């Protein structure tokens with residue numbers, strides 16, 4: 001069975017309500033806790049009690065509304081229910097920001113009918129009360145107002161939103177070489193610490209490009225749907241392949257996509273030549 005655009009719009013509306021309630025829970029608890037205790041999951045990777053509480057709430061609510069949809073969530077993995085599609089959930093994208101009190105963390109809920117092709121998504125940032133939403137054929141929105149990617153086509157006019165590979169230090173040298181080249185040829189580079197928000201900032205025309213090595217589907221699924229509906233483009237960092245397979249992403253306003261991808265390929269080629277020589 002194929003889902004219609006109406007089915008997807010309904011999913012988006014339900015996900016929006018759930019994300020807002022999860023976000024309210026996160027900010028209320030954040031204020032009450034003062035210091036936020038956390039556990040270490042891996043290298044530079046932490047989880048809080050509120051990641052789990054937010055995820056449990058979102059999973060239960062989505063399952064109640066759409067019992068046949070599968071659900072993939074950051075902390076608990078995949079639950080299969082018969083599969084009209086799957087939800088992909090990040091209960092707090094930017095957990096480090098949440099713990100430290102930086103105002104850039106988000107609840108991210110994407111929906112895919114076909115694996116790897118997000119067709120609806122919501123990203124909610126509680127501290128700024130920004131709600132980004134989109135579903136196939138219906139456009140992308142920020143707090144109910146339509147958004148579009150920027151029309152800037154000159155690298156010299158571009159701002160990029162990026163995160164370094166802070167959990168995969170083996171990629172740092174190559175990444176920072178790319179960062180340096182982008183930096184010198186564009187206006188500026190920013191990092192807020194939330195990949196989900198970075199994808200939405202490109203969708204809303206606030207930045208032209210987002211690139212990262214070390215992302216996961218739950219960080220970006222919703223953002224991929226949102227930027228697609230806003231007229232943007234996404235691929236692996238080098239312009240070929242899917243971001244989930246390689247855990248890396250290039251997401252742009254479309255006009256500058258090939259420019260970023262070409263630069264990334266150039267740097268990759270130089271680094272692989274150096275590895276061979278060395």
Ligand code: IPD
Nearest residue numbers: 092093094095163193194195215
């Ligand atoms: C992380 C943040 C970070 C990005 C990582 C994500 P998390 O999310 O979005 O900015 O660079 O790729 O994993 O781990 O806090 O959910």
